[in-house]
Amino acid sequence: MIVANVALAFGPWFVRLADTGPVAAAFWRILLALPVLLVAAAWANPRAMTRAGSLWLPILIAGLAFAVDLGSWHIGIRRTTLANATLFGNCAVLIFPLYGFLAMRQWPTRVQGAALLLAAVGGGLLIGRSAELSSRHLAGDLFCLLAGVLYAAYFIVMAGVRRSVAPLPALALSSIAGVLPLLGFALLLGEPIWPGTWSPLLLLALVSQIAGQGLMIYALGALTPLVVGLALLVQPLVAATIGWLAYGERLTATDAIGAALVATALTIVGTQRRKVR
Numbered sequence: 001m002i003v004a005n006v007a008l009a010f011g012p013w014f015v016r017l018a019d020t021g022p023v024a025a026a027f028w029r030i031l032l033a034l035p036v037l038l039v040a041a042a043w044a045n046p047r048a049m050t051r052a053g054s055l056w057l058p059i060l061i062a063g064l065a066f067a068v069d070l071g072s073w074h075i076g077i078r079r080t081t082l083a084n085a086t087l088f089g090n091c092a093v094l095i096f097p098l099y100g101f102l103a104m105r106q107w108p109t110r111v112q113g114a115a116l117l118l119a120a121v122g123g124g125l126l127i128g129r130s131a132e133l134s135s136r137h138l139a140g141d142l143f144c145l146l147a148g149v150l151y152a153a154y155f156i157v158m159a160g161v162r163r164s165v166a167p168l169p170a171l172a173l174s175s176i177a178g179v180l181p182l183l184g185f186a187l188l189l190g191e192p193i194w195p196g197t198w199s200p201l202l203l204l205a206l207v208s209q210i211a212g213q214g215l216m217i218y219a220l221g222a223l224t225p226l227v228v229g230l231a232l233l234v235q236p237l238v239a240a241t242i243g244w245l246a247y248g249e250r251l252t253a254t255d256a257i258g259a260a261l262v263a264t265a266l267t268i269v270g271t272q273r274r275k276v277r
Contacts, residue, residue, distance in 0.1 A: 003215055004213075004219055005234040009234070009235045010242065012086060012242075014203050014208065016077060018200040018201055019192070019195055020191065020201070021191020022074035022075045023071040023185045023191055025074055026067070026182050029205050030179050032205035033210050034172070037168065040168050040172075040214075045169055058157050059170070059174055062154050063181070065154040066174060067178035067179075069154060071182060072143050073089050079140025080139075080144060081137070081240075082239040083251065084126055084140070084144065087236050088148055090236075091123075115265040115268035121261055122263075124258075125257060126262070
């Protein structure tokens with residue numbers, strides 16, 4: 001779980017290093033990782049790929065949601081700090097339980113309500129600070145926040161798919177559904193598609209998509225929600241460190257307080273996720 005969060009935290013840096021457009025980088029992230037995911041899915045559960053044929057519509061919807069999520073997040077990464085991009089991109093951890101409350105027609109518990117309040121206050125501090133810096137930073141935060149909402153939509157649809165399909169086949173099939181939409185979005189935006197340097201994109205696919213997502217899927221089935229929630233703190237910490245070392249993105253006191261509040265909320269909700277489900 002720790003290695004997975006560290007690997008995922010390096011993703012925004014690789015997006016900035018890529019010489020393609022941000023949405024094009026998302027396209028290459030999925031495409032380059034797809035052969036490995038397909039082989040792993042076929043090896044882990046050969047029949048699952050064919051049995052999933054009856055679920056083509058929700059898988060297609062999940063793939064489209066993930067494509068728009070990843071494209072929005074990559075655009076935001078280049079417009080805000082790495083720490084903010086990581087925190088807002090993970091807000092699905094907060095939104096997904098809200099969907100659970102609506103689906104079960106229940107109010108959040110006091111602890112869960114406190115976590116949501118902390119996230120709102122912390123997010124407000126971070127967005128306010130970005131607005132002070134520049135409109136570009138504010139737009140970046142909003143793109144990453146949109147990505148977090150779309151990621152929650154992806155979770156919701158995939159939760160239904162996962163009732164009938166194993167994790168790796170579900171991930172591989174939804175990745176197939178998202179590849180062409182990402183390419184289409186990049187072309188519509190007029191982004192450069194073909195890279196001059198492949199290293200950042202290969203690292204993005206290997207480190208973030210294969211190692212990060214793969215280890216996360218494995219670890220989620222073996223650890224308690226408390227450990228998962230605490231491990232979420234690793235990702236924004238690593239991203240903030242990379243932003244400071246590579247780009248001089250120093251956190252002010254307001255940034256630090258806002259980030260701490262959001263990270264605390266992520267941890268609390270992570271520990272409560274099993275109860276919500």
